[in-house]
Amino acid sequence: MTEVWFVAVAVLGALIVLTLVRLLIGPTAPDRVVALDTVNTLTVASMIVLSVAYKQTVFVDVAIVYALLSFVGTLYIAKYLGGEMSA
Amino acid sequence: MMQELLLQNLPALLLAVPMLGAFVTPLIGRASGGARNLWAVAVMLATLAVAVLLTAQVLSSGTVVYTFGAAAPDLTVPADSGGIPIRIIFAVDAMGAFMALAASLVGLGVMLYSLASATRSTGQNGYYALLLLLVVGILGMVCTGDMFNFFVFLEINSLAGAALVASRVDKGVAVEAGLKYAVLSTLGGLLVLFAIALLYGQYGALNIAVIASRMLFTPLDQIALVMLLVALAMKAGAVPMHFWTPDAYSMAPSSITALLVVASQASLYGVFRVVFTLYGLTLDYATIGWIIIILGVLSMFVGVTMAIPQKDVKRLMAYHAVSQTGYMLLGVGVGLAVLGNQQLLDTYGVIAMEGGIFHIINHAMYKGLLFLTAGAIFYRTGTRNLNQLGGLGHSMKWTMVFFIIGALAIAGIPPFNGFASKLMIYESVFLFNPLLAIIAMVVSILTLASFVKVFHSIFMGPRLPEYADVREVPAPMIIGMALLSLLVILFGVFPQEVVDLLITPAAGALIDQGGYIASVLGGA
Amino acid sequence: MKNLVIGATVLILSLGILYAGVGLEFGAPPFTDMDDYFVSHGQEQTGGNNIVTDIVFDFRGFDTLGEATVLFTAVLGAGLAFRKRREDEDYEYE
Amino acid sequence: MNMSKIVRSAANLLFPFILVFGFYIVLHGHLTPGGGFQGGAVIATGFVLMFVAYSYDFITGRIGAESLHTTETIGLVLFIVTALVAIVFGVTFFTNWMLDVGPVLNNPVAFGPNPGDLNTAGFIPVMNLAVGIEVLGALSVIVLYMLSGTKEEI
Amino acid sequence: MIADTIIMVCLGIGLLFNALGVLGILRFPDVYTRLHAETKTTTFGTIFISLAVIVYGAARVMEGETGTYLTLSVHTFVALLALAFTNATGAHAIARAAHRSGQVPKPAVVDRLQEVRE
Amino acid sequence: MLDAYTLQTGTGFWDPVVWIVVFLVAFLIALAIWLLGEKEYPRDTQAVKPFLSGNVEPEKADVHMRAGNLYWGFTEAMKGYYSRLVPLHTGVLNDYVLWFLGVMALVFVIVGVAA
Amino acid sequence: MIELVVHAAVLVGLICAALLVIHFRDLLSAAIAFGIFSFLLSLEFYILQAPDVAIAEAGIGAGLTTAIFIVAIRGTRRMEEVKE
């Protein structure tokens, strides 16, 4: 049973590496932000799965922190791109 | 009872007092500026008192060991840990106490001086807090016996220094200097941490004594050694990594520059601590010793020659600071190069080291004094350009006297303190390698020449019309400068007292690696 | 010329640092006595279940104080850099 | 400038949630992963979320840099004083004195793997709280300072 | 083991949708369509992965394990909620920023927002 | 008694007290000579007016030597040295980092070869 | 074995993200790449059984570092200058 979780994480890791291609080819900043969001979601998924794989239930807190906070970075980029940053 | 508790906890108080003082300084300053000044001076005085008491304790009873979080300060090794210390340990030996004393003395002088010199600028709350934090960084670096703790205080030192350098924005130029200083010190700090990680990966400990007792000098240790050595030498301002020094020293407020000199000396202390105590007997003396000597000679020569064509007075003095750092590196490097040979060590090695270490405190005093006089001149005239200055001897008599004292001391003219330490370096280095001693003397002559130029162009000559209404600086600045010049003269007139009291134990503490380990690990 | 120097520097440092990376042994640290002590005694000496927090606040609490001080320093420095200054305060560097 | 209405409403809803979660991490530092820094950073990010959702002027009208700075100082002083009190008891700086004298935080602990209990661990929860307050103040005020630097005149 | 089967199925669906999402952001022609792929599919996939974990935790609680698996399930659920909520809002913010920064939807047949802005 | 103040440098020594005594004696001698001359100095006469080669001395402000003029000869003589050294201080942050890391690489090589 | 694959995937991603940080001339893109780098670093900490560090890196790397980089880019300019 443990193996299943690890296989899932391995697949998610491969997907993360694949997403980096979009980060590389762009072509514009919003496209790259899309890659950022995708990596964020995949990371949260990996963390949730890994906490089960390691049988350490307290690890899930990290995933919550991620899910909550990566949003802030996205918002900053969006605000900058939209030309709405203070000044 | 209370007294006993305080005496027992001196090493902790040495850090806790200025830290607590720094934390509440901005709060007090928001209420009232006068109260803040009073508070800052009081905190600095208390720190000095603790430092003096601590030094007395160290001199009377040997290395003072303080374990953070243990039931008793000297309980370094818990009963069931298998003979290893597990907590952070402060191990203040004579060298550390000596540096702490120097730092708090200069800190007090700078603090008094700042009372007047900082009044014109905005942002004084942050200024005083950062000044105390810089002192905290220096004191922590010189007292700690733990590698990671050393790194943390190195960072405090760097960041507080950079923030202070940048504090007077000066149309961005000061910030440029602060940025350069901060980037280089952060990179250096990270490499130091890399080295600490390598040491931890091999020996599973952070305590200097434990690492030293387990040291095998594997290739990884050599990598760590190079990183520590070069990064700390860079922080100390050795040529050819000195480029940040003139920038930062010249753009910082003068009072801060005097303290930045001591901060650099603390990094130098780090070099010595790493080389002697951490690696000690396992080291390849000749190679490392010669590396340090070459760095020292380069620093001396390049520093002084670069100083001569400068026209900004503080930049000129900053290059001299580089040059004087070379003397210390030279002295201690010679001591290191002969560390393996007991006979040569007795003949001249120890003397060379004593000279180098004595030069540290002397340099802190007179260079601090010189920067303070430069600041006094800037305070009244608003310029630091030597080509514009002139004739100030008529109106700023006290400043001129202090400047003369500082200039003669840095040039190694008797009876000021620079002479005593330089003499020790010359004579011992001459036995080691005559060429090095000759270079050192030439550099000394050039230093004198350079300061004659500064003296002439600032103070000599007729009273210039643009400085007709220049007056003497306010009393707190004079008191700050007088404190330092008194020390300069005292150290110059009674050199043997100082050497016997402070320097010999300090040099002995550096050389005696086994004693250090034994005092921390309890004879293990 | 300069590119050559940069290249040589990076090359040598790479060799050194990579050597450090290869030289250490992953997964089996040689000396673990201090950490073993923390793991086996930390809970009874501090009462905390999370050994890392025990170390951060108790065994190595002084580091934490220093690090909080670093944060305080950075705040003061940024505050000084962005403070409102008077017009006549800046000195023209020539 | 404000961001769009949707983002603002979402930020309003998320803000108390992030705060609660941050304090949860701070207080459970001795039981679960986390502690003063991590929780403080989470809370500070909550403040930073507010800075981005609303305009700079709107935010400075409600959350002043001065008050955040004071918060930071309070945390630091609480931290160092908690550590210094140990000296009074005849033990050294940073000794966990509350383990012996504290009225609340000295619950007996189970050793080995256990589910954990909030009121244990002596002064570690207090330290966590102090550092959490310090970090939340410091990190949010530093972002606020930097945002003030993007305005046209300082 | 009915729980195991459910977990396997949920994991499979989740991974499939995540993979489709990544494929989508690689294949689609412009930023808005990529956002479609990103927001919907990866969120949906992660919801299913989380469901698998929640089911696992619930199954362990049913088997009479300690309360920590309850914590696992609850916290995973909180993470799930937070993720769905922030992803949706974040996607909106990016789309709005992209539009404000002047990116037109490329093969678009109509753009009412652009008309309003002009 | 004097031993307490004597700085022993291993091969030599320096005694500040002796030095101060010698200095004071020299100072007193100089003072005496000066006082001797002072007595016969013709104050308030034409004789004290300074002349340069028979011409009247120019205003003092005009002859004030600025710092840039000092040691002109020295820097001129060492031109080859300074023209190489001064441009090294470029002020570019990258170069500062390069010097730092370059020295580190050099020391790596030295220590590596020596070991 | 499978753990090693997970490890390798994350580390390869880490290196790629670091290379991209260096590669982009557009500082905004570099900041985005840095955000991804932060995520992956945190995941690596998580895999190395350091959840405390992972939370710290998550809280600081995901939100704050990106935020301050963006603010700094707003305070300066977006594009790296091309060398003449």
Next chain:
Amino acid sequence: MIAFLVTALFAYLVYLVLTAGSGTIGLWSQAELIAGGGISLVVAAISRKFFCRTGEYRMANPLRWVLLVAYAAVPFFIEMARANIDVAYRVITGKIRPGIVKLSTGLETDFGVLLLANSITLTPGTLTVGVDEETNDLYVHMINIGMGTETKESFEPDDVFALFQFPEWIRRIAE
């Protein structure tokens, strides 16, 4: 004052959810309950001005929360699944016909708009791009616009949602 209480209550509930399973009083231990109280007071003091910015307390009604959960569990989830299959289909085939259209919602409250916008973003082929601050109309990017419909000035909910009427549901929840 009422804002403070509502926020504190919300914070306390969140804290209880986070610490579920810690002890014996219900699911919680005594210390957690007390600490949660303190935290919720602090959080309320900080965030009440933001959390209750609109000055409306409709959402304090528990019935609406039950409705929200029901909405999220049934219509929303089904639409979401449908959306994903739709997107999956388009990912594989590449058949798209995108465009940005205006959708008049008729919603009044901020929370309602937020809920609808997020629902739209997560459901069939649609993505909220912009919002009209005055009239609460949404600008929606659709991945596949029906042939001929792009000439419409403003879309009605009927044109976007096939199975369930989201705006109706949300009106019941939030207004």
Next chain:
Amino acid sequence: MFFNLPFIVAALLVILGITTMLIKRNLIKMIMGLALVEAGVNLLLVSIGYRAGGIAPIFTSAPDGVMVMPTVQAMTLTNIVIGIATTALLLSFVMVIYRMYGTANAEKVRKLRG
């Protein structure tokens, strides 16, 4: 060799960081390089403390097994916070410099030289 992967990656990150600091002229990019170095050092520290098959050093509902080394994690935590403080301070400086000089190019930020 292959199992040293985290160490090698950490070393590579340090190298990439210092390379960035050497070849990039933009000040913000240099600070990003500094952050990369910091990340590399953090990774090195954490991987030093890893023990094969270890579990996290947290006793709350921990499974059986040897625990990884906690000290390095505490050190890394400290270093992360120091890193963010440094980065924020440096970026503030860069912003002030840009405001005063109109450029963030290291080759033009050189009023202090010689």
